[in-house]
Amino acid sequence: MIALLATYLLIFYVLIPGVLFRFPASWFLKLKIFQLTRTQEATFAVFVGIVPFLVALALVWYVPAIDRFVYGSEWSAPERSSDYQLAAAVVLTPDASKLFGKDQKSLAPGYLQAVNAVVRHQGRFLCWFYLFAVAEGTAFGLMAVRYGDWRGKSGLYDLFTRKVIVPNISEWQTLLTDFTWPKTPKRSVYVDVLTKEAGLYQGRVANFFLDLSGRLSGLQMEQVRRFRKGDYEASLERDRAEQKNRGARVIDETESISREDFWTTIPGTNFYVPADQILNLNIRFPFAKESDLQAAVQRELPELLEGSSPDAVALDADITIQEEDD
Numbered sequence: 478m479i480a481l482l483a484t485y486l487l488i489f490y491v492l493i494p495g496v497l498f499r500f501p502a503s504w505f506l507k508l509k510i511f512q513l514t515r516t517q518e519a520t521f522a523v524f525v526g527i528v529p530f531l532v533a534l535a536l537v538w539y540v541p542a543i544d545r546f547v548y549g550s551e552w553s554a555p556e557r558s559s560d561y562q563l564a565a566a567v568v569l570t571p572d573a574s575k576l577f578g579k580d581q582k583s584l585a586p587g588y589l590q591a592v593n594a595v596v597r598h599q600g601r602f603l604c605w606f607y608l609f610a611v612a613e614g615t616a617f618g619l620m621a622v623r624y625g626d627w628r629g630k631s632g633l634y635d636l637f638t639r640k641v642i643v644p645n646i647s648e649w650q651t652l653l654t655d656f657t658w659p660k661t662p663k664r665s666v667y668v669d670v671l672t673k674e675a676g677l678y679q680g681r682v683a684n685f686f687l688d689l690s691g692r693l694s695g696l697q698m699e700q701v702r703r704f705r706k707g708d709y710e711a712s713l714e715r716d717r718a719e720q721k722n723r724g725a726r727v728i729d730e731t732e733s734i735s736r737e738d739f740w741t742t743i744p745g746t747n748f749y750v751p752a753d754q755i756l757n758l759n760i761r762f763p764f765a766k767e768s769d770l771q772a773a774v775q776r777e778l779p780e781l782l783e784g785s786s787p788d789a790v791a792l793d794a795d796i797t798i799q800e801e802d803d
Contacts, residue, residue, distance in 0.1 A: 491526065494610040495522025497611050500611070502615070505621060508646060526606075529606055532605075537602045623660070624638060649693055653696075653760070671757040677706065695750060709736060
C-alpha cells in the first residue's frame, strides 16, 4: 500500500505538474528541460511545482469557497483532520483486516467515508494545483519571450532571467531566433551555412530542430541562395589571366569579379539542412523592413556624428552628396 501511495504521489504531484508547466512554456520557446535525465526532470518538476503547490494548498485548505468550488461539499476543519487521520491509518496499518467491517469484504463505514472524503479533497486540490502549474508555465514563457524588450530595464527582472529563465532555455533559442532583440522593430534571422558537400548557402531561418540530447538536428530555411564557388573561382582565374596579358604588375582580384553575381536562388519555400552537414554558421539579425533600417540610421547617426572628428563628418557629408548625385 505504501509503494502504491508513493507511485501515486510521484505521478500526480511531481510528473504531471512538470508536464503541465512545460506545455504552455514550449509554446513560446524551446526549453532546455528536454535535455535532462529522468532524475533531473523530477528535480526540475519539484522546483517548478513549489509555488503552484503552496498557492493551491493555501486556497484549498484556508479558503472555504475554493474548497467547495469543484464538488460543492461542506467539510469543517475538525472533520477534515479526523478523516485524514483515518485515511492515513488505512494506508499505514500493517494489518488492514482490522479495518474491515463485519463482512470482511469492505472497510468499516467510518474508514470508508474518511477515505472517500480525502480522495474528493485531494481531487479539488489537484484541480487547482494543475491550473496554477499551467499559469506558471504561461507566465514563464511570456516573461522569457519579452527578454529583448525588458532586459536592462529592471534589476529584479534581470536577476530573475539570469538565474531562472536563461539557464533553462536552449542555447539555440538565443542564437537562431530574435530572443535577445526587442520585438519592435522586428528583426529577421539570416544565416550563412557552410556545408560539407554542397558549399555555402544563405537564407532566412524559418525553424530549427533539436534532438533528445538538445543538440541541433537541422535547420529549415527560406529565401535560400547557393554560392557557385566553382564558377566563381573559374571566373577569377580567367580575370587574373586577362590582367597578366594586359601587363598588370599587381593582380586586382576585385577588378571585374563580383561575388554577388555567383549567388543562385533555390526555388521552393522550405529548405532543410541536416546538422551533420553543417561545418560553420554565420548568423545575422537584419531589420525585417527597410523602413525600420532607415529609421534606425536616422536615429543613431546624429549620436555617432556628435562624437566624430571633423574629417569623419566631412567624409560622411561627401558620401551623402555623392549618393544624392547618383
